[in-house]
Amino acid sequence: MxxxxxxxxxxxxxxxxxxxxxxxxxxxxxxxxxxxxxxxxFDSRSLAHxxxxxxxxxxxxxxxxxxxxxxxxxxxxxxxxRETEFDVLVxxxxxxxxTGGDGxxxxxxALNKGAHVITVNKGPLALHFRELNDLAKKKKVQLRFxxxxxxxxxxxxxxxxxxxxxxxxxxxxxxxxTCNFILSRMDKGLPFGQALKEAQELGYAESDPSYDIxxxxxxxxxxxxxxxxFDRDVTFSDVSVTGITAITEDAIALAGDQNMVIRLIGEVxxxxxxxxxxxxxxGHPLSLSGTLNMAQINTDLAGPITISGRGAGRIETASxxxxxxVAILEAERQ
Amino acid sequence: MxxxxxxxxxxxxxxxxxxxxxxxxxxxxxxxxxxxxxxxxFDSRSLAHxxxxxxxxxxxxxxxxxxxxxxxxxxxxxxxxRETEFDVLVxxxxxxxxTGGDGxxxxxxALNKGAHVITVNKGPLALHFRELNDLAKKKKVQLRFxxxxxxxxxxxxxxxxxxxxxxxxxxxxxxxxTCNFILSRMDKGLPFGQALKEAQELGYAESDPSYDIxxxxxxxxxxxxxxxxFDRDVTFSDVSVTGITAITEDAIALAGDQNMVIRLIGEVxxxxxxxxxxxxxxGHPLSLSGTLNMAQINTDLAGPITISGRGAGRIETASxxxxxxVAILEAERQ
Numbered sequence: 234m235x236x237x238x239x240x241x242x243x244x245x246x247x248x249x250x251x252x253x254x255x256x257x258x259x260x261x262x263x264x265x266x267x268x269x270x271x272x273x274x275f276d277s278r279s280l281a282h283x284x285x286x287x288x289x290x291x292x293x294x295x296x297x298x299x300x301x302x303x304x305x306x307x308x309x310x311x312x313x314x315r316e317t318e319f320d321v322l323v324x325x326x327x328x329x330x331x332t333g334g335d336g337x338x339x340x341x342x343a344l345n346k347g348a349h350v351i352t353v354n355k356g357p358l359a360l361h362f363r364e365l366n367d368l369a370k371k372k373k374v375q376l377r378f379x380x381x382x383x384x385x386x387x388x389x390x391x392x393x394x395x396x397x398x399x400x401x402x403x404x405x406x407x408x409x410x411t412c413n414f415i416l417s418r419m420d421k422g423l424p425f426g427q428a429l430k431e432a433q434e435l436g437y438a439e440s441d442p443s444y445d446i447x448x449x450x451x452x453x454x455x456x457x458x459x460x461x462x463f464d465r466d467v468t469f470s471d472v473s474v475t476g477i478t479a480i481t482e483d484a485i486a487l488a489g490d491q492n493m494v495i496r497l498i499g500e501v502x503x504x505x506x507x508x509x510x511x512x513x514x515x516g517h518p519l520s521l522s523g524t525l526n527m528a529q530i531n532t533d534l535a536g537p538i539t540i541s542g543r544g545a546g547r548i549e550t551a552s553x554x555x556x557x558x559v560a561i562l563e564a565e566r567q
Numbered sequence: 568m569x570x571x572x573x574x575x576x577x578x579x580x581x582x583x584x585x586x587x588x589x590x591x592x593x594x595x596x597x598x599x600x601x602x603x604x605x606x607x608x609f610d611s612r613s614l615a616h617x618x619x620x621x622x623x624x625x626x627x628x629x630x631x632x633x634x635x636x637x638x639x640x641x642x643x644x645x646x647x648x649r650e651t652e653f654d655v656l657v658x659x660x661x662x663x664x665x666t667g668g669d670g671x672x673x674x675x676x677a678l679n680k681g682a683h684v685i686t687v688n689k690g691p692l693a694l695h696f697r698e699l700n701d702l703a704k705k706k707k708v709q710l711r712f713x714x715x716x717x718x719x720x721x722x723x724x725x726x727x728x729x730x731x732x733x734x735x736x737x738x739x740x741x742x743x744x745t746c747n748f749i750l751s752r753m754d755k756g757l758p759f760g761q762a763l764k765e766a767q768e769l770g771y772a773e774s775d776p777s778y779d780i781x782x783x784x785x786x787x788x789x790x791x792x793x794x795x796x797f798d799r800d801v802t803f804s805d806v807s808v809t810g811i812t813a814i815t816e817d818a819i820a821l822a823g824d825q826n827m828v829i830r831l832i833g834e835v836x837x838x839x840x841x842x843x844x845x846x847x848x849x850g851h852p853l854s855l856s857g858t859l860n861m862a863q864i865n866t867d868l869a870g871p872i873t874i875s876g877r878g879a880g881r882i883e884t885a886s887x888x889x890x891x892x893v894a895i896l897e898a899e900r901q
Contacts, residue, residue: 385869534886535719552868
């Protein structure tokens with residue numbers, strides 16, 4: 234039985250997903266005795282569609298040579314999703330943290346027709362989690378989003394599945410690799426502006442870096458963790474946010490004198506929703522340097538568990554999406 | 568429908584399991600609409616048995632006041648297991664790394680009669696993994712052992728379930744908190760003997776510490792990871808083992824001069840099985856100080872993922888056993 238996939242968004246992550254599906258065909262056949270086929274892939278301008286299945290390599294080639302994944306697309310992609318037969322929507326279009334953007338519409342459309350959804354799109358999850366989660370339950374399909382928080386670091390499934398029997402008390406984490414890179418460089422004496430410039434040159438920060446350095450990205454992840462792990466009903470705007478732009482060289486030096494570093498920490502608990510720079514003792518797990526993401530999960534039985542991994546990257550984020558796909562295949566097998 | 572549990576071994580961990588089952592009754596009812604009852608618990612001398620269910624609090628009281636969990640027990644506990652009705656054996660009796668000990672016999676008996684087994688007993692798993700795993704498959708029951716490696720740190724289920732779709736390339740880890748405590752104290756200038764004495768005074772090391780400091784405990788965990796995660800067929804004696812007893816203050820000081828520390832690292836891959844002291848750069852995840860366990864999992868897609876948590880402790884180890892029980896309940900629900 235073939236599992237039909239639509240990929241909405243064919244940027245870095247969407248392309249990574251196509252590559253991973255190609256690399257893992259054999260594993261899927263061996264483990265689940267099923268075929269996974271991409272029946273459609275689209276970006277903001279173009280669409281490739283073949284009900285018999287598209288060749289991932291050809292999709293990647295076409296995108297790389299022409300900037301488009303297929304032919305010019307219809308403007309109403311919701312209608313396309315409504316009229317096309319598929320089992321799983323992989324929603325990885327650009328995020329919009331103010332409205333949820335097109336991704337929100339695509340996710341709603343897919344869930345409504347009874348398809349599973351895997352997404353790393355933070356806007357829809359940080360703004361409309363409860364609605365989307367309830368819709369998925371009602372339609373008896375899965376809404377999965379492991380890659381939306383921490384990239385390859387499996388924090389969502391760790392909390393919801395491995396620690397299903399634990400009461401999770403708090404999660405504290407470094408949820409944005411760009412900010413952590415900048416703060417790590419400032420530890421070495423660089424002023425903020427120079428550290429930011431370095432991050433931009435290395436491709437860690439966007440030319441408009443405000444989404445990262447103002448703490449917005451971290452805050453949307455905090456909102457998602459609150460909804461998904463603590464069963465709260467919050468949106469992005471409920472999070473108390475302070476970014477890293479006001480951190481001075483003096484503050485970093487003073488922290489260093491006390492054997493501390495400054496890190497941008499997101500914290501979620503049943504009654505807390507915060508992103509703020511904090512003093513962290515050197516040697517503490519949250520004093521991590523570099524671009525990794527890291528989280529410390531405090532539970533009633535297991536005590537503190539920390540996990541870290543690459544928070545971004547084409548194949549790393551696709552790996553989180555693939556783990557969600559494997560979970561869907563595993564559940565359908567039973 | 569009641570799930571009937573037998574606890575074999577009523578030392579620290581067995582008592583922790585009884586306490587956790589008491590604390591989590593409400594969660595189990597709410598989530599699975601089932602009751603979990605301890606129908607028998609025994610240690611090396613005594614046995615409590617009531618097919619209608621034993622009160623965990625009374626078991627704990629009796630053990631603490633008399634040192635026995637029940638009345639003097641029959642010598643042939645295999646026969647008792649054969650003749651008693653139960654669904655899950657929680658095997659937490661003292662480990663025997665040379666023969667597998669009584670625990671091996673109890674696990675075989677339970678699997679043979681079609682009961683699930685949850686164990687943290689490293690002897691049977693490090694010596695007879697393939698046989699026990701095949702027997703569980705044949706009988707269509709689960710053999711689970713999350714707590715056998717890394718205590719509360721969920722490394723087994725992370726590798727086998729969350730990373731089911733990944734190819735795991737290597738696992739490197741600090742798998743023994745006692746050795747890591749001793750090496751961390753030596754970093755501060757203490758000689759080996761004094762650091763060991765401190766570990767014994769704090770209850771981290773046994774009066775005969777050889778099981779820890781000769782690397783035997785780490786090696787049995789390496790063997791278990793090789794069998795469970797890499798699908799190899801090895802026993803404890805296949806692991807190349809060097810302990811920490813030959814590490815001098817001079818070696819530690821020399822490492823420190825190069826901004827390195829010495830840590831006892833277990834490494835498993837498709838062609839490696841090793842426990843040895845290694846030089847680790849300060850700041851590297853494996854340079855961790857203290858009694859925590861930590862592992863770095865390298866995979867083909869997700870890249871390096873590190874996880875750490877408490878490697879021992881009454882409630883922490885019981886939490887890993889409880890996560891296995893939850894997984895069994897979850898699988899039966901589907």
